[in-house]
Amino acid sequence: MPISDPTDINCGIALEPTEDQRSSPANVATFGEVAAARMGRRAFLKGALGTTTYTALAVSPAALLAACGEEEAATPAAPTAPSAPTAAPGSLAQFTEISHGVSTDNVVSPGYSADILIRWGDPVLADAPAFVPGAADADAQEKQFGYNNDYVGFVPLNDDGTRGALCINHEFTSRDIMFPYDLRNTSPKELADTEMAAHGGSVVEIAQMADGGWRVVADSKLNRRITTRSTAMDVSGPAAGHPRMQTNADPTGTRVIGTLNNCAGGITPYGTYLMAEENFHFYFLGELDDAEREGATAGDLEAACAAGEASHPEARNYCRYGVAMGGGYDWGRHFDRFNINKEPNEANRFGWVVEVDPLDPTSTPVKRTALGRFKHEGAESITNKDGRLVIYMGDDQRFDYLYRFVTDGTVNTDDRTSNFGLLDSGVLSVAKFSDDGSLTWMPLIHGQGPLTADNGFDTQADVMIETRRAADLLGATPMDRPEDVEPNPVTGKVYVALTNNSRRGPSQMDAVHDRAPNYWGLIVEMTPPDGDHSADTFTWNILVKGGDPSVPVTGAQFSEATTSNGWFACPDNLAVDPAGRLWVTTDQGSGWPQISGTADGVWSVGTQGEDRATSAMFYRVPVGAEMCGPCFTPDGETLFVAVQHPGTDGALAFEGHARASDFEDPMTRWPDFQPDMPPRPSIVMIRKDDGGRIG
Template identity: 35%
Template sequence: MNQSVLIQCADQARDVDDTRVNPSDNRHLNQVSHARRRVLKGGLGLLAGPFAASTLLSACASREGAPAAFRDSPRPAIGFKPVPVASDPGYDRVDVPEGYTARPFFSWGDPVESGAPEWRPDAQNTWTEQALQSGQNHDGMHFFPFPDAPNERGLLVINHEYINATIHPDGPTVTEDEQGRRVRPLNEVRKEQAGHGLSIIELRKDPRGDWQRVYPSRYNRRLTAYTPMTLSGPCAGAEAMKTADDPQGREVLGTLNNCSMGVTPWGTYLIAEENWKNYFVNRDAADHARRREHHRYGIAAGLNSHYNYWESADPRFDATPRAEQPHGGHVNEPNRFGWVVEVDPFDPDSRPVKRTAFGRIVREGCTCVQHPDGILAFYSGDDTRGEYVYKFVPEGRFDADNPKANRDLLDKGTVYVAVYHEDGTGEWRPLVWGAPGLTETDGFRDQADVLINLRSAADAVGATPMDRPEWTAVNPFTRDGYVTLTNNTDRGVDPNEPVDAANPRPENHHGQILRWREDNRHPAATAFHWELFLLAGEQPPTDESWQTDHQYGTIKGDIFASPDGLWFDPEGRLWIQTDFSDGKSVYDAMGTNQMLCADPVTREVRCFLTGPSGCEITGITATPDGTAMWINVQHPGISYPASDGKTRPRSTTVLITKNDGGVIGT
């Protein structure tokens, strides 16, 4: 059979990932067909202006305590000359502005743990060797400095989201059994599982001032799709978390589809498990239909999982109920993914912990904001068309003077989901068992049931469906939150997804960035004000014809499409990374995927970096002084980083420095 159907390329996988599974008809912006008219007739530029100039958001200025505009953050210096769009289909490098250097730093297959062999360009490394090497498809990451040398030594923690067919010498091996089910060899599945997870590597500046990987190092560590992890919080031990292999419901093997991430004030790393749903199948159609923890998340209901077909070699990915086995066999295994996973990078002997108080979604990131009073909030998007934006507020307070008191801070708290009103106000609705819509009468047995079925709980309280919520970021000076809404071509086409004020364009190919400010700028607030920071897309022409074309945006500066990665540096520059399908005609003007830098006050955008054809630019972190930055080139399409046109391409972490030793972006 055609092996290309197995491990799907980024575009194919995205088609699966983006299928709407939200059955609700939540429309909270006053059925805003008139909002679309206001956008199209008044000009999209209205949405990018300050509150005082926006008819859409003018109500915000009059509400007591509401900001007149998001103009009170310090102006960050952005001094580089933008790089041009990379439109050559054979483009196979990374370009950065004049005065900067970008070099490949850490690629798929590089040694991580002691005893790891070198990467083989023919992909003949075994699965046990892959478990000691860097995984594939680098994504979210963070630099953890050592306190005694914060700008000279640190640990780089890197997510490995999924795998490509390149992990095998000639692609994956797939056969079919008598029933038409696709079958995989166990050794290939194990190698793919080893290619997932996380890498932790030690870095150090050498005497010349150049950053190098430290190998071997006691801190270097790999997590995979079969690393033992502990379940904690309200869902640990719940009946819906128990399986034949784990009758106590307290230990999980592995973490899957690790996309964006978060960091705690006490120095731990938070993995966000994104498209874990694609690894499971429930072949019992009737059971799948009545089991919301399966169908509401898009788990496959046919003969095979959506991709990889691990269920043929590893039974725990076959979530078909087995009455003859304890706890239905592995029917509950999907419930054990979709969580926030906390990892202590400085303790290589520690066991990762899945914190179930956050709730289970197709999670994109977990960005922390801290108030001076010690109250924290963590923001996440649920990256599927028509899904929601969430916030988790721990019950306790962060205590910087007592690190041990923060150890289990993430096991108790409240999850909220966002509702965006047309007048620029918003509210966080709590997802707490017993509240209206979340009672036993409504089909929720207890708080664990609410958290395992968090999407259904958000449906029940009337959350606002969004255009694929991706990364979140928080301005370090104002505590304003930002979220990328990367695209949604079903918006305005699917009757369940009408355009609205927060998602104002039909057939939204290019996406938008939304920002909000909590009331009193407090993380625990249940009300906020919001606006569209920008609409991505092409620059509109000067005549009036553009008002009826939804492909044009409101960008002041260099254009881009499908914003994805998002990060604030310590000086307040907003960095934006893109993930669109270069090669599709609707994106011709954009070239390859990019990283851009934006001024949060003026909204000026400059292109800082362009990547190889076929890649996504994702993941970003830097040293505390901002003189070294790392970003990821995921699934390059030709031969990067060798860039010789023939070597097997490798996802790669890239180191960026300024030639004069200065701060990146200035």
């Protein structure tokens, strides 16, 4: 897909011009504006968290890009020597730090090994055929490991944790890298069919070997592919059966084929796998307005949306989510369900959280509509002290919102299957940040406040189908692309990765985003009172601000102890290890040459005491890849990570390649490095060479 801005990134997918624009109301104070009012300019200059800060002056976007080297052939600077950060036990992991850089291979801290567990095309089902590079074979792909692995979750299968079910999302496909030119250029139905089979998720049983490494159990009955192409799913909760969920293929509104664009996710305390549907809008073609049939431009369509004049029956809803607003996949040419004029309601059946039982391969996945419909990035949970389950979720778009779901019922630790309906009843809330350092969770409940028939919400189903618009009316705080939200069960705090916002204007510069645009992202820390995650009000603070502290224009904020290799940009996924330490992965997309000049990777970030805001680099992906899915085994001795879309992003800026990267001529052939093999998204297992806990 075309890149409209080198920093337009969203789990590795280039955003189209319509998606680049803010779709939430512009009359609500943004998170940055709230933070500015709370902390003030003076507090920011002195270091609002008591850590060393680096402050940027106001500059134009052109000056910023020049400072980042965009006007030249942007290539990373020579890597500096590795250094070992000082750490205090329990806050910052200790390891020999690697250096920034970009290379065709992955790099891990000395003393650790990074080995491939499973790659795109490897067998998942026992009868899977051998992988044939470049082939469009949907039946084969449905039995093989899917493409662009993102979220990774581990469900133990025995008491000592030596066997487990690994649950992996397959977010999207990269056609130029997957298929040769002749095939992808003709765009046949078979190609779209294969892409649908490569989406979804995989469940694979893994077993630990004598040397501590892991292998896929090839003949396990638990091994399973979940795909957009063929996996039937039930719909439960408030929106199940509603007329707006009904289609020609499913007049009941309770049965959907497949799941789309599964980015991050979560594992519940009772061992179910939550697949979060993110950028579902990319997959639908059609016309929202009659005027478009007369050759209207995308701008005309946006204007029709803004004026409420688009004629499609779901126009107000689809305008807010960007459905059929340009770009994306061509599946709607071959399959009616992805054409909003032939199936007006099909897009309402995506954008949910899907719950899967990985221990029963015959079970039917369920779309839990009580958790709301938006561009879900993650669904991480924690059991509250009263026994209720709390799930945190971000809506990954510029100026959209942060959500929390609290179940009505409590988790039953004695009977896991009794929890399977837990997510159908509870309260979904959206966050509003205040300048006094408080955060209020506002319930999204039909009949309360503006969520009434007067505003188009006749039932709770309407509130859930149009969650974004409901949150708009409540005055939620617009955020800078809230992605993963990770509760820390050891400290009780919650961390939010705000990846970036390249559309932030100069008038919105503030203590949190003292830069316009905000290319580098930040991490927000939330604290529930007395460890009560169901409380109506939390407090909040800022942990770090991304960017290179040695370049003043970035306004980066890390501790003084952070080395020249320790800083990062564009935090995306988060993980907490068994010791309660925070790990961060990044996603700069095609903008990495301008944003940082270094590849994405994994960092450890201290959160307490002298270690607070100290970051150290542990792992680096091969060129063009995004770092996803950090997941620790329960003993903390293995870290699984997902290397997504290697060889795609920033090809023109990669020294030694500096041309388009595609199936015939990729800028890396990681991980196989064979002349007939394209780059392959893979799950990597990282272990300490002499054993023991990571870090």
